Amino acid sequence: MDVRIAYQEMIRRSREIVLLASCAELLAWDEDTYMPPGGVENRARQLAYLAGLQHDRSTDAHLGDVIDELKDRELVRDPLAPEAVNIREMLRSFKRHTRLPRELVEETARVSSLAQHEWAVARQDADFQRFLPWLARIISLNGGTAKLYDALLEDFEPGMTDAGLARLFDELRRELTPLATALTQARRRPNPGVLRRDYPVERQRLFNESVAEAVGFDFNCGRIDATTHPFFSTIGPGDTRLTTRHHPASFGDGVFVTLHEVGHGLYDQGLDPDHAGTPMGDAASLAVHESQARLWENLVGRSRAFWKHFFPRARRTFRTALADVALDPFYFAVNAVEPTFIRVQADEVTYNLHILIRFELERALITEELKPADLPDAWSRAYRHHLGITPANDADGCLQDGHWAAGQFGYFPTYTLGNVYAAQLFAAAERACGSFDEAFARGDFSGLLGWLRAHVHREGMRYPAVRLIEHATGSPPDPRPLVEGLRRKYGELYGI
Ligand code: ZN
Numbered sequence: 114m115d116v117r118i119a120y121q122e123m124i125r126r127s128r129e130i131v132l133l134a135s136c137a138e139l140l141a142w143d144e145d146t147y148m149p150p151g152g153v154e155n156r157a158r159q160l161a162y163l164a165g166l167q168h169d170r171s172t173d174a175h176l177g178d179v180i181d182e183l184k185d186r187e188l189v190r191d192p193l194a195p196e197a198v199n200i201r202e203m204l205r206s207f208k209r210h211t212r213l214p215r216e217l218v219e220e221t222a223r224v225s226s227l228a229q230h231e232w233a234v235a236r237q238d239a240d241f242q243r244f245l246p247w248l249a250r251i252i253s254l255n256g257g258t259a260k261l262y263d264a265l266l267e268d269f270e271p272g273m274t275d276a277g278l279a280r281l282f283d284e285l286r287r288e289l290t291p292l293a294t295a296l297t298q299a300r301r302r303p304n305p306g307v308l309r310r311d312y313p314v315e316r317q318r319l320f321n322e323s324v325a326e327a328v329g330f331d332f333n334c335g336r337i338d339a340t341t342h343p344f345f346s347t348i349g350p351g352d353t354r355l356t357t358r359h360h361p362a363s364f365g366d367g368v369f370v371t372l373h374e375v376g377h378g379l380y381d382q383g384l385d386p387d388h389a390g391t392p393m394g395d396a397a398s399l400a401v402h403e404s405q406a407r408l409w410e411n412l413v414g415r416s417r418a419f420w421k422h423f424f425p426r427a428r429r430t431f432r433t434a435l436a437d438v439a440l441d442p443f444y445f446a447v448n449a450v451e452p453t454f455i456r457v458q459a460d461e462v463t464y465n466l467h468i469l470i471r472f473e474l475e476r477a478l479i480t481e482e483l484k485p486a487d488l489p490d491a492w493s494r495a496y497r498h499h500l501g502i503t504p505a506n507d508a509d510g511c512l513q514d515g516h517w518a519a520g521q522f523g524y525f526p527t528y529t530l531g532n533v534y535a536a537q538l539f540a541a542a543e544r545a546c547g548s549f550d551e552a553f554a555r556g557d558f559s560g561l562l563g564w565l566r567a568h569v570h571r572e573g574m575r576y577p578a579v580r581l582i583e584h585a586t587g588s589p590p591d592p593r594p595l596v597e598g599l600r601r602k603y604g605e606l607y608g609i
Pocket of ligand 1: 373403406
C-alpha cells in the first residue's frame with residue numbers, strides 16, 4: 114500500500130471515531146443538563162449503541178492493517194512530526210481497544226449510564242444503600258477489564274504508575290499535612306463569612322460569565338449551563354460546553370467552579386483545529402487537562418492581582434453583600450484554609466488530601482481489599498485520620514463525587530497531578546514572561562494564555578504527558594513548585 118494513501122486512510126478513520134465520540138459526548142452533556150428524568154432508559158440505550166459502534170470502528174481489523182503498514186515507514190522517522198505522533202497514538206489506542214470485548218464495552222456504557230442516575234438520587238437522599246448494588250456492579254466490570262490499578266491508571270494518564278503516584282502522594286502528605294495544621298492554628302484568621310452572604314444567583318451567573326470572557330473563553334464557540342455536578346464536554350471544534358452551579362448563599366462556590374471549568378474550556382478552545390479529529394489535535398492527557406483548570410482556578414483566580422481587577426466589579430454587582438468589605442479581607446477570605454467534607458469546595462492546601470483519600474480507597478476497592486458495603490465506614494475513618502473531621506452523612510461522604518458511578522476508577526489521581534503540573538507550568542510561564550501581577554491587575558490575561566497556547570494547547574499529543582511537562586517547564590513532574598508556592602502564599606496571608 115502506498116504510504117500516503119495508508120496515512121490518509123488512518124486519518125479518515127480517526128476522524129470517524131472522534132465524530133462518534135463527540136455524538137456520545139453531546140448526549141451525555143444533555144443527560145446531565147436538560148434531559149427529562151423519563152429519558153434515562155432510552156439515553157442508556159443510545160449511549161450503549163454509540164459505545165458499541167465506537168468500539169467496532171476502533172478495533173476494525175482493517176484499521177490495524179493500515180497502522181501496521183505505517184508504523185515502521187519513513188513517516189515515523191522524526192518522532193515529533195504530526196504524522197509520527199498520530200501513528201504512535203493510533204497504535205496505542207488500537208492496542209488498548211482490541212484488548213476489550215465488544216459486549217463488555219456495551220455493558221459498561223449501559224450500566225454506568227444507569228448507575229449515574231441512581232447515584233444522583235442516592236446522593237440527594239444521602240442513601241448509600243440505594244447506590245451500593247450499582248457500585249458493586251461497576252467495580253466487578255472494571256475488575257473484569259483489568260485486575261490491576263496500574264492498568265486503570267494507564268487509561269487516564271499513560272506512563273504514570275501506581276508506585277510513582279504513591280511516592281508523589283507521600284511527599285505531598287509529608288509537606289502539606291503540617292502546613293494545613295499550622296494554618297488551622299494560626300492566630301491571624303480570615304472571615305470566609307463574607308462569601309456566604311446573599312448573592313443573587315442571576316447576578317452571579319452574569320458576573321461569572323463576564324469573568325470567563327475576560328480570561329479568554331470564547332462564547333461564540335462555547336456555552337456555560339447549570340448542573341448539580343459541574344463538568345466540561347469536548348463536543349468538537351467550535352463547540353465547548355461547560356457547566357457550573359450557583360448557590361444563593363455562596364459566592365466562592367460559583368466563581369471558582371466556573372473558573373475551573375473555564376480552564377478546561379480554554380484548553381479545548383486552544384487545540385489546533387487543523388488537526389481536529391486526530392491525536393495531534395487532542396489534549397495530552399487528563400492530568401494536563403486538569404492542570405489547565407487548576408491553574409485558572411487557583412493560581413490566577415485566587416491571586417491578589419486577579420481580585421485587584423475584579424473586586425471593584427464584584428462590589429458594584431453585589432452592593433449589599435460586599436458593602437463593608439475591602440480588597441485584602443476579601444482576598445484573605447477566598448483563600449481561607451479549613452478542613453471540609455466536600456472535595457470541590459476544598460481550599461488549595463487541603464485539596465490534595467481529599468484526593469489522597471480517594472486514591473487509597475479506590476485502589477482498595479479495585480484490588481478487593483475493601484468491600485463496597487464497607488466504603489462509608491472506611492471513608493469516615495480516612496477523613497478523621499487525614500483531616501480530623503467526620504461527615505454526618507454519605508451525601509457529604511462517599512456519595513459526593515460521580516466518578517465511580519461513571520466507572521472512572523483511576524481518575525482521581527489526575528486531579529493532584531494536575532495541581533503539580535499547574536504549579537510547574539505557571540512558574541515556567543513567569544520565568545519566560547516575567548511576573549503576571551501587573552497584567553492581571555489590569556484585567557489582561559493574554560500573556561499567560563498565549564504562553565499556554567504555544568507550550569501546551571497547540572502541542573496536542575505531540576509529547577506523552579510527562580514529556581510535555583518536561584519540555585514546557587524544563588523538569589519532569591515535580592511536586593516542589595506546588596509545595597513552595599503554597600508555603601509562600603499562605604505563609605504571607607496567615608503570618609506564619
Ligand atoms: Zn477539572
